[in-house]
Amino acid sequence: MSGPLSDLREAVVAASGAVAGSAGGSSAPPTLERPKKAGFGDYATNAAMLLAPRAGVPPRDVAGRLADELEQRLGPSLERVEIAGPGFLNLFLSDPWYIDALAHVLAAGDAFGAGSADPAERVSVEFVSANPTGPMTAAGGRHAAYGDSLARLLAFAGHDVTREFYINDIGGQVRRLGESIQARARGEAVPEGGYEGDYVLEIAERIPGAASDDVAVVAERGVQLLLERIRRSMEAIGVEFDVWFSEGSLHAGEPSAVRHAFEELASRGQTYRSEGALWLRTSAHGDDKDRVLERSSGEHTYFASDIAYHLNKLERGFDRLIDVWGADHHGYVGRMHAAFESLGAPKGALELIIMQFVNLIERGELVSISKRRGDFVTLDELLDQIGVDAARFFMLQRSHDTMVDLDLDLAREQSNENPVYYVQYAHARIASILKKAAATRVSAALDVAARFDGALEPAERTLVKKLLAFPDELAEATERRAPHRIAAYALELAQTFTAFYRDCQVVGAQGDGVEAFRLALSVATKRTIARALDLLGVSAPEQM
């Protein structure tokens, strides 16, 4: 990838190489970062400090030689370079460099920041996968927002992404759901360990014969109805799954997918029988102990289904499987990785991402969430109260491995102060500026901005730098599966634009080419904000 920043980085690396020369040996690549303090240059590098120990020379001496090299290599792009502190090189770039950098951003168009995937892979992202024994909870919304945003990031990077929802539509919990529905239909108390939420009664009323039919049939109908509801909730939060995968389907057909998986594992010598059950040697792959696949009763465990499911995904040709799981599944990670290896799959191709909990807060108190007791806030309620954009941004602001507290009253109260509106407002404000300038002037500006030869304001340089940071920010957010970094970036970009808006009149700006340059800068910012919001699944309104 080429661009103003990678050119800079290359120059630093090349200069390092030249100075290192006979000293030989390579160390960690030098950093190129945007210093926090304005006085420390536009970009700073620690190259001299990395080189110093090898050369056996004080860092500041090395820095001096590096500075000379950089001045030669960068020519007029470099205004000046300073040696500071323990041996940092602070680079001050010239206005032509900034003008050229903006032209680069504009030329990249909608693809600005895209395509960091190397290599591009076929990736399956499985997330939410909520049990169809109740409505989507607000906590499920966090999984939805996270998984979907991660999928968007991966796709934008160039991967071929499939979003999957795994439906646990068989097993004890489904039977309990059926029993609970039937009990409600008969006007009886829900059995011990059953589902007590009001939705069970609603479901019961929608199933003709719920009171008398076979409980398995009632359960199946119940799952169907709840699944429809879950689909609608997913649509409401803007998540579209490519595949809804039924656990039950893994047990159908001859041989079933589960049987096929068992055979695959057996042929690899990974299973054995003991105490009447079929076991998998997960302890041979780092798990604490071996695990049961087929119970002594002849029934398959959930684990057996899951192995068959992952084998199925491998056989569909995915290079990488990403599962987003709740924190309560953490104990399951070791055995899943072990099973994956037992199938002969490459170790690193399975990523299990653990999402920390969403705590429900009521009147300042932590409420224990229980789907069984019907004690939860639904995703639909949350969306009704604060809307999709605020909900998604709220959920995506935090890293997936920190807990989130959700106080619905507070969320409603504070939704007006949700930072998402600040970002959207910046976008709408730019739209308003561009509208005022009229389309013809804007498109003309895009043509001539690269030839601007005036002096730039500090706010303009800061904004260009912020835009240039987007590709790296994106690549890091994608690689680290951390969409919350994009939320933070979007907010910072909006702030940076707002500072520019305050300091620099755009429409009607005085000076030759100044208005055109600022219009072009506004266009680039608007696109980048829209892109960042899109990757979060948040809308970018033209007006507010």
Place this chain on the structure above:
RNA sequence: GCCCCAGUAGCUCAGUGGACAGAGCGACCGCCUCCUAAGCGGUAGGCCGCAGGUUCGACUCCUGCCUGGGGCACCA
């Protein structure tokens, strides 16, 4: 007992080896003849849980401990 996550400003959280640790909210003071005040400027507010270690340099890496949350099934 073992495993995972967290502990940073009053609150909610960013910050995976660099210079003086940041944002939002909350508090206080000020700002609309001017491209959107859902905005802007300023002020106050920090033993980065504790103790060691590694490093030229540690909120960041390592070890131990403390606190909170979660997990350790022939449940799903």
